[in-house]
Amino acid sequence: MTLILGRKKGMTQLFAEDGTATGCTVVEAGPCTVMQLRTQEKNGYSAVQLGFEDVRDKVASKPRRGQAAQVGTAPKRFLREDRLAGDSDLEVGAAITVEAFDCGQLVDVIGTSRGRGFSGTIRRHGFARGPKTHGSRNYRKPGSIGCSAYPSRVFKGKRSSGHFGAKRITTKNLEILRIDTGRNLLFIKGAVPGPRNGFVQVQTAKTGVQKV
């Protein structure tokens, strides 16, 4: 599995030669630095830790600064691990760029969705609303939340209003339409979770099979 960290830059569209337009998201990905290696002996699992986007020394915490100094780079703003089946052949300090991906490859994109605050059931779960008029006093209320004497409680997991968004979301099996190695850009078909300039992880699709 290949992982790269990046920032979502926004959406645009690409024209194929036959004139079909495809919506795509531009992600500025990498170059990422390998910050640490997790090994079977030492950590009980194998992984590489990647760092993306330099941060000023003043901003980084002391442990982060120390770790970065060992690697010989600036401290990074965004660190994530790429879990591997066996020990990696990568070395600490190695760079991962968009060249690790191929055009047409399927990827999963992980990001943090836009936070929508405390939202009602209509926005959060897509409940239907009541009638607007004719004496209705049930415009955006959730309605019944269960039975009465039995069970005398509300079942766990009942969908209700509450905090919505700002959650880790994975969008699976998106196609890479274009790669710009000069500017470290990935053009990914369709939408990707999160706001513009939000951090995203792009990795090889876990389940998807590429259409031939």
Added chain:
Amino acid sequence: MDLIDGIEKELGKSENELPTLRAGCQVDVHYLIREGEKERIQIFSGMVIAVRGRGIRRSMIVRRIVQGEGVERIFPLHSPRVKDIVITRRGDVRRAKLYYLRDRTGKSTRVKEFLGDKARNVRELEKVRRADLAAAQASAAAADTADSGEED
């Protein structure tokens, strides 16, 4: 410059490939269509009633009357199928979207022509643009033949 704007500028048609369009323009759109295996250019002429979007996502709605029935088509301006857009007449309108034309028929669908010094300037600019484009295409074609000549 915004990254996306920059990318769209690179991927889309160059500035001199597209005319300055406005609602009220009477246009001939040269559109590439497929007929079985063959491709040919079809001309759709009508009035631009809306131009929307920006960058590579820019598109226009062209309206015309075919056999007494209003027909509207949306053209993405940067689509490779839109080969050329010729403005035959510019309208003098006070609105950006002429959706009100949909509710009208006959004489009331007429739009006043954009005339006067300003209109002349716009027409001159359009001529210059076309000349530039022709020159650019000619030099590109020349470069192409030169390239292929070297290969041989």
